[in-house]
Amino acid sequence: MTRETPSAPLLRADSADPATTIPDRSEIGGFALHHQLSDDTLEMGRLALSRLLLMNDATYPWLILVPERPAVREIFELQPADRLLLMEEVALVSRALDEIFEPDKLNVAAIGNVVPQLHVHIVARFRSDPVWPAPVWGRTPPYPYTVLAAEKIRGQLRERLSEALVDNR
């Protein structure tokens, strides 16, 4: 991976533009993405239940699903139908990551000790990655994506998840 000047802020500004972001969050029952998740990630799209985010850390292919439900911290607090939807979205996104990156293992986790909004990490792990076999959380400082690299992943995800993605426009 080339180490170009990080240009994620450009993407950030773009995705925070009211004209291109999700227009009306009140439509989804008062859900608003926690600021820490917003700060640490790049938005890749929306699925039926969850916001799909790319952790802005090029060290690992690392996606995050955030069910668009207000005031939920734990999986068991989701309504049963939402839980099943979450499982299907986890499987769908896991399979996409697996196909795109061909990792040695996927790590799927709802931790949330720091950010009090339910979110599920899906991380593609390689025996050659910096902290294998340890979990990734809190181990290495984030290495922000270049616009080019982030757009490439967005394209790969859109190709594989097109039927499941809700159009934001």
Add this chain to the structure above:
Amino acid sequence: MTRETPSAPLLRADSADPATTIPDRSEIGGFALHHQLSDDTLEMGRLALSRLLLMNDATYPWLILVPERPAVREIFELQPADRLLLMEEVALVSRALDEIFEPDKLNVAAIGNVVPQLHVHIVARFRSDPVWPAPVWGRTPPYPYTVLAAEKIRGQLRERLSEALVDNR
């Protein structure tokens, strides 16, 4: 928690006794619990899909679900019906842990970088625990349960999960 002499080996020998353990593993399609999971845990029972294990580490209330399906490493490799069952078992066991221990947060994770058999950790976390807010994996040496402490948890789980537990006898 009192720090008595660890007596988990007694429980171990007991649960490994062919007369009291699951009689015929071939009945469940060739599934056999990975030796590392067997070594590190105490069996608490079986649910419709998963073996329910208690991590033999009294530092955290820490359960593990292992879907009784052979040769599965990733959630997305499970059949769709099994995935939904797994989600329901995760929710059920999470709620039981939450009621019994009243933790500050639950951590739910399928990591599996070391043990190549799909297993889902459900860990009750407290702000006062030794590594909060970091994840628990690989942080502190395991502190084995006494027989008394493990039996107490088994009783609490059986009380809350009785309808979901498959009788092993």
